[in-house]
Amino acid sequence: MVNRQKKQTAIARSGGNPLSVDRSLDDSSFFISETSKYTTETARDLLKKAFKIHQLSRRRIAAAVERGAELANVRYGTRGKFSQLDLILIFYAFCTVLDPPANVPLADDLVKPCATPRSDVFNMYNQVQNEFKALKHGDSRPNVSKLATxxxxxxxxxxxxxxxxxxxxxxxxxxxxxxxxxxxxxxxxxxxxxxxxxxxxxxxxxxxxxxxxxxxxxxxxxxxxxxxxxxxxxxxxxxxxxxxxxxxxxxxxxxxxxxxxxxxxxxxxxxxxxxxxxxxxxxxxxxxxxxxxxxxxxxxxxxxxxxxxxxxxxxxxxxxxxxxxxxxxxxxxxxxxxxxxxxxxxxxx
Structure with missing residues (x-):
């Protein structure tokens, strides 16, 4: 998912310590910081590009995540969790579709479902999807009905x-x-x-x-x-x-x-x-x-x-x-x- 050269570069940037690259996802600030080194585009810019793809849907993204999980397991043998850099692509894939509002913590609500053991990925994804959808469509989708609350x-x-x-x-x-x-x-x-x-x-x-x-x-x-x-x-x-x-x-x-x-x-x-x-x-x-x-x-x-x-x-x-x-x-x-x-x-x- 992320080539070995980028991984080596990340290790070098982290002071030569490979463990810091695979740091726990609970360290949200580290994750965002590392992610920003590999792209200059914001999630909103990527979202606009994503809209050019006809029929883009969560289902397709979910399928892409599943395929990515399989590739990560083959390449790195990581069944318990993926490396920090492996998740960067998944992170931005979610951002392009969901366009999170300011009140949603990205690392917690988007990435964490993908960081669990592979068998639990989609269970957790479905669990947060409804909560995220409610946050997304709350203030950003005004109620136009004069009958319904x-x-x-x-x-x-x-x-x-x-x-x-x-x-x-x-x-x-x-x-x-x-x-x-x-x-x-x-x-x-x-x-x-x-x-x-x-x-x-x-x-x-x-x-x-x-x-x-x-x-x-x-x-x-x-x-x-x-x-x-x-x-x-x-x-x-x-x-x-x-x-x-x-x-x-x-x-x-x-x-x-x-x-x-x-x-x-x-x-x-x-x-x-x-x-x-x-x-x-x-x-x-x-x-x-x-x-x-x-x-x-x-x-x-x-x-x-x-x-x-x-x-x-x-x-x-x-x-x-x-x-x-x-x-x-x-x-x-x-x-x-x-x-x-x-x-x-x-x-x-």
Whole structure:
């Protein structure tokens, strides 16, 4: 990973003591100091270069780290830990993807997972990944929703598995019925115009009940297309309920039922219902009333749980555990995404 000449140079710089090169990773200042000797670029500069690589993702970096671990073991026979210099490349690989904010200690949160025995590398990587993601997307990703709290939006983002969206894009409020009017035509026209700009279909639909007690929705990963005569869509779609708590998410878990989206007669549905029951989430073109029932696609229950929100509740096939209901819609929001980086400026500084 780092050639022998560089290692010898580092030993010379350290006063001829090879042990100082392989010093413990707990010495963060030493690590940063040694790293700086081999590159004049900052993590942000490297990040801009990394963005030139299409579909760059944590998954690819994780694969690169695994390959690097194998090479290090072959070259240096280091199974307990890697040398300090071996980790420099891994360190900057993580920096290029994660772009850490000022409040995240780099050596602790990025490098340490790679310094453990090889069998534990990815266990620890996964452990810190969620914590790091929360730090990364806290202050740097403002909440654009007027319905959901910061905590609720973070819960929704956690359900999004697309690395490009999570690492390279920020949220954008595309439509809200309280300001843009209760019109399905307006919702779709605004959403489609934005999707054409970013060339991506993904978006979040948030819906409150008229009482304000209920808040639920879906993360949708396909375009709304009325040319489909039946259900269509993608397995990355997720239904969720935020209020009343506790918050619940219903991702697709491999069911034989793959009925994700329905767009017909100006109406929208997500998650095919059971037998003749309603969708997991459905609302009409007037945006006054919605329906929710259990869906086999997401193994989800009725999203409406506040008693005062339920209108005409019933049970599919007379089964008490398969409740569905109508509800009055309060406000509908559509949140999409936009590039977090000015692509035209990348690499120009």
């Amino acid at each position: 910061d905590e609720e939006m973070n819960f929704i983002r956690f359900q999004i598995k697309d690395p490009v969206i999570m690492e390279c894009m920020k949220d954008k409020l595309v439509y809200t019925s309280s300001e843009d009017g209760y019109s399905m035509q307006t919702l779709l026209s605004r959403l489609r115009a934005h999707q054409a700009k970013i060339n991506r279909p993904e978006h979040i639909i948030l819906m409150s009940t008229l009482s304000g007690k209920g808040l639920f929705g879906a993360y949708v990963t396909s375009y709304w297309d009325s040319s489909h005569r039946t259900y269509y869509g993608d397995t990355m779609t997720v239904l969720f309920r935020l209020r009343p708590g506790p918050m619940e998410a219903y991702p697709y878990l491999g069911s034989k039922e793959k009925r994700f989206q329905l767009c017909r007669n100006g109406e929208m549905g997500i998650g095919g219902g059971i037998d003749s029951g309603p969708c997991g989430l459905f609302f009409d073109k007037d945006m006054k009333f919605g329906q929710s029932g259990p869906s086999l696609t997401f193994n989800s229950k009725c999203l409406v749980t506040a008693p005062e929100d339920k209108l005409g509740p019933g049970h599919v096939g007379g089964r008490e555990d398969l409740e569905f209901c109508y509800f009055k819609i309060g406000v509908i929001e559509v949140i999409s995404f936009v590039d977090e980086v000015d692509w035209n400026a990348v690499g120009k500084k």
